[in-house]
Amino acid sequence: MRLLDTIRGPRDLDALSDDQVEELAREIREVLVADVSKTGGHLGPNLGVVELTLAIHRVFDSPRDPIIFDTGHQSYVHKLLTGRKDFSTLRQTGGLAGYPQRSESEHDVVESSHASSSLSWADGISKAFEMTGQGDRHVVAVVGDGALTGGMTWEALNNISDDNTRNLVVVVNDNGRSYAPTIGGMARFLNSVRTKQSYRSLHLKSRSAFDRLGSPGRAIYRGVRGGLHGFLSRVSGNEALYSNLDIKYIGPIDGHDERALEAALRQAKDYGAPVIVHAITEKGRGYEPARRDAADQFHAVGQIDPETGESLVTASAPSWTSVFADELVTLAERDERLVGITAAMLRPTGLHRMAERFPNRVFDVGIAEQHAVTSAAGLAFGGLHPVVAVYATFINRAFDQVLMDVALHRAGVTFVLDRAGVTGPDGPSHHGVWDLSILQVVPGIRLAAPRDSVRLAEELAEAVRVGDAPTVLRFPKGTVGTEYDAIRRTHDGVDVLAESERRDVLIVTVGPMAGIGLEVARKLEAQGIGATVVDPRWVVPVPESVVSLAGEYRIVVSIEDGIRVGGIGTRIRQDLREAGVDTAVTEVGLPDEFLDHGSRGDILERVGLTPQHIARDVTAMVLGSKLPHARNAGIDVPTSSGAQPRV
Numbered sequence: 001m002r003l004l005d006t007i008r009g010p011r012d013l014d015a016l017s018d019d020q021v022e023e024l025a026r027e028i029r030e031v032l033v034a035d036v037s038k039t040g041g042h043l044g045p046n047l048g049v050v051e052l053t054l055a056i057h058r059v060f061d062s063p064r065d066p067i068i069f070d071t072g073h074q075s076y077v078h079k080l081l082t083g084r085k086d087f088s089t090l091r092q093t094g095g096l097a098g099y100p101q102r103s104e105s106e107h108d109v110v111e112s113s114h115a116s117s118s119l120s121w122a123d124g125i126s127k128a129f130e131m132t133g134q135g136d137r138h139v140v141a142v143v144g145d146g147a148l149t150g151g152m153t154w155e156a157l158n159n160i161s162d163d164n165t166r167n168l169v170v171v172v173n174d175n176g177r178s179y180a181p182t183i184g185g186m187a188r189f190l191n192s193v194r195t196k197q198s199y200r201s202l203h204l205k206s207r208s209a210f211d212r213l214g215s216p217g218r219a220i221y222r223g224v225r226g227g228l229h230g231f232l233s234r235v236s237g238n239e240a241l242y243s244n245l246d247i248k249y250i251g252p253i254d255g256h257d258e259r260a261l262e263a264a265l266r267q268a269k270d271y272g273a274p275v276i277v278h279a280i281t282e283k284g285r286g287y288e289p290a291r292r293d294a295a296d297q298f299h300a301v302g303q304i305d306p307e308t309g310e311s312l313v314t315a316s317a318p319s320w321t322s323v324f325a326d327e328l329v330t331l332a333e334r335d336e337r338l339v340g341i342t343a344a345m346l347r348p349t350g351l352h353r354m355a356e357r358f359p360n361r362v363f364d365v366g367i368a369e370q371h372a373v374t375s376a377a378g379l380a381f382g383g384l385h386p387v388v389a390v391y392a393t394f395i396n397r398a399f400d401q402v403l404m405d406v407a408l409h410r411a412g413v414t415f416v417l418d419r420a421g422v423t424g425p426d427g428p429s430h431h432g433v434w435d436l437s438i439l440q441v442v443p444g445i446r447l448a449a450p451r452d453s454v455r456l457a458e459e460l461a462e463a464v465r466v467g468d469a470p471t472v473l474r475f476p477k478g479t480v481g482t483e484y485d486a487i488r489r490t491h492d493g494v495d496v497l498a499e500s501e502r503r504d505v506l507i508v509t510v511g512p513m514a515g516i517g518l519e520v521a522r523k524l525e526a527q528g529i530g531a532t533v534v535d536p537r538w539v540v541p542v543p544e545s546v547v548s549l550a551g552e553y554r555i556v557v558s559i560e561d562g563i564r565v566g567g568i569g570t571r572i573r574q575d576l577r578e579a580g581v582d583t584a585v586t587e588v589g590l591p592d593e594f595l596d597h598g599s600r601g602d603i604l605e606r607v608g609l610t611p612q613h614i615a616r617d618v619t620a621m622v623l624g625s626k627l628p629h630a631r632n633a634g635i636d637v638p639t640s641s642g643a644q645p646r647v
């Protein structure tokens with residue numbers, strides 16, 4: 001039996017000897033590589049926190065001492081140590097979540113995968129403990145060097161430093177990388193610690209001296225190491241950054257030396273005030289293919305060959321991201337005003353291609369979306385046209401900057417939102433389902449949803465030509481689908497994809513929902529219900545011809561991969577009513593709920609965003625029966641004029 005099989009919870013770790021802890025670390029790495037290579041997931045980050053997580057769970061008493069994982073993608077080891085051993089269903093429908101999830105365990109606290117929030121969580125929890133007579137409980141926040149580039153962490157540190165009576169331990173998991181090497185002054189500070197000759201040489205010399213004494217020497221070394229690191233940090237003046245914040249700093253600690261970590265964490269636990277423990281770790285530790293991966297050390301992998309690390313995923317078509325990446329380079333070659341901005345996701349958003357071609361025209365600002373957006377407003381003020389490329393879910397964080405720094409000043413900034421719509425395996429905080437609703441309230445904004453790669457190229461070229469308003473392009477995760485050519489295009493750019501003689505149903509599709517809309521139309525036509533399908537391409541503001549066309553039909557059906565509440569459908573309905581058009585409107589989209597992880601197909605099926613569900617509901621409406629209220633289909637029939645749907 002494996003040692004790991006005997007660990008039912010963190011308290012089973014207490015009795016392990018040093019050698020058993022090392023054996024357990026080895027077994028955990030074997031499990032991570034064996035299981036995650038089959039399911040896909042955050043292999044590199046989790047291989048880097050094996051000893052760190054073991055030490056935290058041996059020193060602190062979770063869940064009494066809550067452990068907060070920033071971003072949460074590095075919580076697999078935590079899950080293995082808290083009773084969740086079956087990773088064969090990782091990130092799959094109904095399976096283990098890829099992030100902490102309270103419904104899985106009392107040991108899980110923060111479920112959001114949006115980075116840089118852990119210290120604020122820890123600040124609040126520790127304050128609450130202190131104010132409710134639970135001041136003896138410790139709160140531990142594990143924050144990566146990448147997450148430290150996010151502004152929230154500094155807002156939290158500013159507050160934490162104000163009250164030095166709380167049992168709050170911040171463990172900096174410093175592997176020097178977000179996806180790519182972490183950027184900025186914070187990274188330079190942390191890197192200086194890691195590479196400080198005084199730290200490195202003294203550390204290495206002391207270790208080899210004790211090693212020569214054999215196991216007794218190694219035991220002694222481990223005993224004094226905590227103090228040694230403390231000495232080193234004073235020698236190298238590393239604690240300056242934090243001690244000026246009046247926060248105790250312990251480190252740097254070798255993040256793969258479990259005993260040294262324990263010594264530092266015990267010191268931190270007994271300190272009785274906020275402490276930062278700085279652990280130097282390696283993403284992908286213990287697995288050569290990850291360690292060798294120059295791109296991102298297997299930050300997030302698909303299915304891979306566990307022996308070689310080679311990807312087993314074959315793409316049937318180019319990804320939306322790669323189409324965008326190539327188109328942007330083409331545009332940048334023609335327009336020197338174009339610059340790119342990424343929030344620590346250069347390769348995931350495709351900006352790496354522009355960076356390779358124009359290294360001085362792409363800026364990685366760290367995990368700092370708010371800064372990225374307002375900096376873009378500044379770049380536009382200076383005469384450039386920034387293209388801010390982020391995942392759709394992360395633009396949520398910078399809404400105020402889009403509104404008050406870009407739109408208020410009518411700045412020509414283009415936002416490219418990748419992973420828009422239901423993404424799938426990364427769960428509720430990663431679906432890009434809010435952008436259509438929150439951005440459409442921004443005055444002057446223009447929002448496009450390309451239905452295929454041809455329209456992506458076309459609409460990106462149109463977007464970067466707009467110099468007096470924010471423009472937005474949003475497209476989904478994965479590979480581009482079928483190209484849908486238009487039968488005709490209206491004067492204001494609406495593509496008619498299918499047209500029926502009978503003016504029964506007008507289907508207005510947003511982006512790649514065009515495919516579903518055409519399938520719905522085919523199903524309706526098969527029942528003798530006339531259906532026309534149009535793709536506005538630019539969905540905000542709603543083009544006038546959508547409104548005028550709607551007046552010729554009995555029902556308008558909008559279909560979008562975004563929450564229905566406040567979505568494009570509600571905007572169409574409002575524009576129709578304001579134009580005096582009383583055609584019934586059926587808005588099809590996602591429920592305004594948090595959607596658990598799973599495959600995109602399973603999720604769309606579950607919420608009824610499929611041709612079958614939509615055609616059934618619309619048929620029932622047209623034939624006059626009461627619609628079965630599918631969760632995601634809101635039916636709006638104008639009641640003010642007493643009009644009934646013209647069915």
Ligand SMILES: Cc1ncc(C[n+]2csc(CCOP(=O)(O)OP(=O)(O)O)c2C)c(N)n1
Pocket residue numbers: 045071073074113114115143144145146147148173175177178179283299343344345367369394397
């Ligand atoms: C607000 C936000 N922006 C971007 C991301 C995408 N993202 C996920 S993990 C990651 C890098 C995190 O780096 P770090 O905190 O150092 O953790 P590591 O992966 O190195 O353990 C990024 C940018 C995110 N989760 N949240």
Ligand SMILES: CC(=O)[C@@H](O)[C@H](O)COP(=O)(O)O
Pocket residue numbers: 071073113299300348419423426477
């Ligand atoms: C944790 C995080 O925010 C990302 O690493 C996320 O997993 C993105 O996944 P994809 O790039 O595969 O969509």
Ligand SMILES: [Mg+2]
Pocket residue numbers: 144145146173174175176177178182
């Ligand atoms: Mg990192």
